[in-house]
């Protein structure tokens with residue numbers, strides 16, 4: 001981890017105030033479209049996590065790794081300056097590290113973090129302000145639907161044969177769920193789609209959104225993230241080499 005981010009043992013979490021799921025859910029609160037302008041809600045997760053699920057009023061940094069957080073803050077000081085910055089992440093850990101860096105910079109009026117992260121929020125408010133799916137790390141991609149708390153799917157990205165087989169009815173499911181809970185799109189046909197797979201070019205570990213129909217169309221070619229991954233087994237793909245590592249928000 002980047003040495004600018006203090007590790008947990010160096011961080012005194014008692015210095016950062018937590019805000020609760022309730023505070024995020026009430027009308028006029030942080031998660032509501034009527035939130036006051038001096039509060040900025042920031043998603044501390046990586047772009048591929050926030051792409052498939054987020055609080056709509058949040059700023060979602062287009063960064064691929066959390067280690068770029070300090071650089072993101074440095075580049076976007078005005079986003080935080082004199083604001084109450086409310087951070088959220090999956091379970092709360094990254095907020096602690098993220099808020100520590102913000103506090104050290106001393107530009108925000110106040111830094112608060114969501115107690116228990118999106119996890120706890122969704123337990124309490126499965127149909128609340130959090131829209132889409134929650135992406136969970138652990139070698140597996142766990143997608144938890146917000147539409148009813150018991151609709152939980154597990155996807156093992158290391159075992160995509162099974163995922164594909166299980167997704168044969170995926171288009172139906174997408175149509176059903178298209179009532180608002182899929183926020184992202186297939187990178188090829190732009191249909192609503194939020195199930196990640198890994199680029200099939202060995203050596204490229206990018207998570208990609210490619211729907212079942214486009215996978216079928218691509219067969220027997222590998223399903224890859226970009227042309228350079230289709231052409232070469234080594235070297236940097238254009239997705240990585242052409243994207244800005246740390247964006248400046250407008």
Ligand SMILES: [Zn+2]
Pocket residue numbers: 186187188189190191210211212213214
């Ligand atoms: Zn598609």
Ligand SMILES: [Zn+2]
Pocket residue numbers: 199200201204205206224225226229237
């Ligand atoms: Zn690739």
Ligand SMILES: [Zn+2]
Pocket residue numbers: 206225226227229237238239240
């Ligand atoms: Zn690529």
